[in-house]
Amino acid sequence: MSKPGLPQGTRDFSAAVVRKRNYIFQTIRSVFELYGFQPLETPAMENLDTLMGKYGEEGDKLIFKILNNGLDNPDKHTQATEDFEKVLSGKITKGITERALRYDLTIPFARYVAMNYGQLTLPFKRYQIQPVWRADRPQKGRYREFYQCDADVVGSKSLLNEVELANIYATVFEKLGVHVEIKINSRKILAALAEISGGADKMVDITVAIDKLDKIGLEKVKAELSAKGLTDDQINTIEKYLSIEGNDTEKLSALQTLLGNNATGKEGIEEIAYLLNYQPQIPPGSAGTKLQTDFTLARGLNYYTGIIFEVKAIGVQMGSIGGGGRYDDLTGLFGVPNVPGVGISFGVDRIYDVMEELKVFPEEVQAGTQVLFFNLGEAESKQAFGLMQQLRGKGIACELFHETTKFDKQFKYADKKGIPYVIILGSEELTNGTCVVKNLVKSEQQTLQQTELTGFKF
RNA sequence: GAGGGCGUAGCUCAGUUGGUUAGAGCGUUAGUUUGUGGCACUAAAGGUCGGGGGUUCGAGACCCCUCGUUCUCCCCA
Numbered sequence: 001m002s003k004p005g006l007p008q009g010t011r012d013f014s015a016a017v018v019r020k021r022n023y024i025f026q027t028i029r030s031v032f033e034l035y036g037f038q039p040l041e042t043p044a045m046e047n048l049d050t051l052m053g054k055y056g057e058e059g060d061k062l063i064f065k066i067l068n069n070g071l072d073n074p075d076k077h078t079q080a081t082e083d084f085e086k087v088l089s090g091k092i093t094k095g096i097t098e099r100a101l102r103y104d105l106t107i108p109f110a111r112y113v114a115m116n117y118g119q120l121t122l123p124f125k126r127y128q129i130q131p132v133w134r135a136d137r138p139q140k141g142r143y144r145e146f147y148q149c150d151a152d153v154v155g156s157k158s159l160l161n162e163v164e165l166a167n168i169y170a171t172v173f174e175k176l177g178v179h180v181e182i183k184i185n186s187r188k189i190l191a192a193l194a195e196i197s198g199g200a201d202k203m204v205d206i207t208v209a210i211d212k213l214d215k216i217g218l219e220k221v222k223a224e225l226s227a228k229g230l231t232d233d234q235i236n237t238i239e240k241y242l243s244i245e246g247n248d249t250e251k252l253s254a255l256q257t258l259l260g261n262n263a264t265g266k267e268g269i270e271e272i273a274y275l276l277n278y279q280p281q282i283p284p285g286s287a288g289t290k291l292q293t294d295f296t297l298a299r300g301l302n303y304y305t306g307i308i309f310e311v312k313a314i315g316v317q318m319g320s321i322g323g324g325g326r327y328d329d330l331t332g333l334f335g336v337p338n339v340p341g342v343g344i345s346f347g348v349d350r351i352y353d354v355m356e357e358l359k360v361f362p363e364e365v366q367a368g369t370q371v372l373f374f375n376l377g378e379a380e381s382k383q384a385f386g387l388m389q390q391l392r393g394k395g396i397a398c399e400l401f402h403e404t405t406k407f408d409k410q411f412k413y414a415d416k417k418g419i420p421y422v423i424i425l426g427s428e429e430l431t432n433g434t435c436v437v438k439n440l441v442k443s444e445q446q447t448l449q450q451t452e453l454t455g456f457k458f
Numbered sequence: 459g460a461g462g463g464c465g466u467a468g469c470u471c472a473g474u475u476g477g478u479u480a481g482a483g484c485g486u487u488a489g490u491u492u493g494u495g496g497c498a499c500u501a502a503a504g505g506u507c508g509g510g511g512g513u514u515c516g517a518g519a520c521c522c523c524u525c526g527u528u529c530u531c532c533c534c535a
Contacts, residue, residue, distance in 0.1 A: 003508095005526075058533060061459090104535090132535090137459090139529055146535065320535075347535045376493080411495030426493060440495070 009136070009144025016366060017352075023365045024176065024348055024355070025129055028149045031172045032127035035164055037151050040126040042108040044133075048092065048100045054107050054333065062134045064101040064144075065092065101133040105150045106303075106330070106343065113154055114334030122155030141319060141350055150324075152343030154331070159271060162307050162326065163278045165344045169311055169322060170280035170289040172346065177360035179314040180289060180321070182280075185297035186272055187304050187325070189255065192265025196258075197237040202230060206238065211298035213242060241295065248276055248293050255295065271307055303327040309344055313354045321350045368397065370458050372414045375401040376426040383450075384425045387435070390454050414440060421458055425450075 006012065013021065029039075051063055071080045083095030102108055105128045113120065129149045138144055151168060153161045166182060173180045194203035205228040209221050216224075218239070225235050237258075244254045252269055259265035272293060279290055299308045306326030313321055324344030331339045355361055371391060373384040381400060388398045399419070401410045414422050424436040429447075437456060438445035448456060 008527080056533095062533085134534080136534070137532095138527095142534075148535070323535075345535075350535065374493095406492070407494050408491075409495095413495095415496060422495085424493075428493085436494090438494080443495090445494085 007144065009138035009142075011143065011145075015368065019365050019368075020355070020361050021348065021352060023361065024351055025147075025149070027175050028172055028346055028348075029127070029129060031168055031175065032149075032151050034171075035125075035151075035168055037125045037127040040109065040112065040128045041130060042102065042105075042112060042128070044131075045099045045101055046108055046111070048094070048098050050111050050334075051100050051103055051107060052092065055103060059103065060092075062136050063103050064133045064135050065097040066099040066101065068095070068097055068099075071096070102130070103134060104132050105130060105148045105345075106152070109150070109152060110330045111334055113339065114331045114336040117331070117336050117339070120155070123153050123161070124155055125151070125153045127151040141353065143349060147348045149346040149348055150343055151345075152341055154339050154341035157340050159274050159307075161342050162271075162275055165324065165342065166275065166278075166291055166309070167280045169309070169344065173289065173311070176351070176355060178321075178351070178354060178358065180311050181314060182289060182291050183294035183297050183310045183312065184272060184275060184291050184307060185294055186268035186307050188264045188268030188271070188306060189259070189295065190298060192259045192262040192268060193238065193241050195264065196260065196262055197230075197234040202228060206230075207298035210238065210242060210296050213296045218242065244295060251293055251295070252276075268306075275307065299323055299325060303330055306342070313358075316354050316357050318350055318354055318357075320347070321354060322346045366418070369399050369417060369419045370396050371398045371421045371423060372410070372417075372419045373398065373400040373423045374407070374410050374425065375404050376424070377404055380425050380427060380430050383430055384423070384435075387423070387425070387450060387453055394454055396458055411440075423453075 032039075045066060048063075048065065052060055055062070070076070079095060083093045086093045087096050109126065109128060113124065127150065129147065131145055131147050133145050136142060136144060151165065153164075166184075169180070169182050190207050191200075191203060194200050194206050197206070206225065209224045209228070212224075213221050221242070222235050222239065225238065226232075230238075240258060241255075244251050244258070246254065252273060255265075256269055259269070275291060276293070294310075297308060297310055299310060304325040305328045308325035309323055310320045311322035312318070322345060324342070326340070326342040328340045329337055330341055331337070371388075373381075373388050375381045375384070381404065384400055388400050391398050401413065411422070413419075420439060420441050422438050422440060424438065424445075429435050429450075433450050434447050435450050435453060436445055436447050437453075
C-alpha cells in the first residue's frame, strides 16, 4: 500500500500551529472590527467568467479550474470530445469547466459589490479572511493554498480611508509585536514619471523594472529598461527619479522639481504629503510605526491607481507581509462603474514565519487542556467524570484519561500534551471524598475536598 | 514556462572506490517500577532503499526513463 500524501503546495496544520495562526487571525479580525469593518465571506469557487481576465494573462493560467460533472454521460460524448480538443489547444471552454477556485479576495468582493450595489450603505467597509488558491509553482513562502486577510472600503474617494488603513497596519503589527516599516507611494507619481520620460505607454514596463531595484540593483534595472525599448534619455530621467534621497520633505520637493508641472504627478505628491501629515496614531507605549515614502514601490500592476502600500518586517529576511492601495472602478468590470475603493491585505503565512523567527508568540497562545483526571478504576473514574463536568462547566478544559492504567502512562500523557495539572482520585480518595491536585510544572501537590475543587484556582 | 537539489524504518538522517544478513538517533510498545511523571537502563516491533528498465559475477550506490518533493528564475502573497 502506498503512503498517502498532500497535493503540492498545501499543508496540514497541527495543534500548535493552528493556535498560533488563530492568534494572528484574531488579532487582525479584532482590529478590523475596531475600525468599523464588517465581515464578508464568499464561496470557495466562483464562475470562471468572474475570474478570467482579471489577473492578466499570467494570472489566468494560475487559476485552478474545476472539471465539470457529468462529462462521462454517453449522450454528451461527441460534444465533450470536441470541447476537450479545445482545452488541449489551450482554450478554456465552458463545456469542460465553468467554475474555478477563488484566486484572491478582491475580485469576489468586487463581484459582491456589483451584485448588491443597491442595498449597500456607502462607503461600504468589509473585511474578509479566507483561503485562496493558485496553481503556482510552490517555493519558500509560497503555497498553492494560503490565506488572505483583506479590508477594503468602496464608495469613497476620501484620503481619510487611506489614513485609517495605515492605522490598521500600525495597530495590528504593534499588537503582534512585529516591528515593521510601512512604505507608501502613489501610482500617480509613477504615471507622471512615465509621462515625463516620454514613455506613457511603457508605464507597466517601467514600474516592473524599478520595483526590482533593491533586488537586482540600478545597473540591471537600466539594462531591463533598455531591453524594453526605452531610450537613453528616458532611462536617464528614470535614473534621476530613482536617485532621489533625503528625508520625506526633501524627497518630495526633489520629486516636485523632477516632475515639474505634470498634473498627475502633482496630485500624487499632494496625496503623499497628506498621508505623511497624518502619521499613524496608535496607543502609547507603541513602537511608533511611521509611514515612509518609497518611490521605487510599484506593486502588482493590475488595478491600483492611487496611493499604494507595502509592509515589511524589520530585522527579518522576508518579502512583503502586507500590501494594498487605491483602485478606481474595480466594479466597472461587472457593470457597475464609478465605485472607487481602497484596500489592504495581510499575508498571514508570511507573518507567521516572521513571528516564529522573531519568537514573539505569547506563551498563553499554546494553552490547551488544563487538567487531566487520572483514571484509577471504574468507580473512581465515574466520580472523576462528575467532577470533570463541573470544572468544564466553569470553563476549564479537562480530560479524563481514557483507560485505567498505571500512573506512569497517565503522567507521561499529561507531560507530552503539556497539561499543567493532574487530579488523582483513587480508591483512598474515593472513600474519604477528597482528591489530589498536582501541579506538574511546580511539582507540588495538595489534597482537597472534592467539594472544594470548583473553587480551586487553576 | 526554464533550471538545480533531494527521495533509505512512523520522523530526522548515516551508509566508504559497487561486495555477505542495510544502520543510528528520536518516536512507538513492553519491562526494570501493582499509588507519583520528566531521567536512566534492557528488550521488541518497524524496510519492495519512491517506481520501472539497464550496466555488472554482484546495485541503496553507476546510467536512462518516470513519479513525488524542495529550491531558484519568471510572477506573486
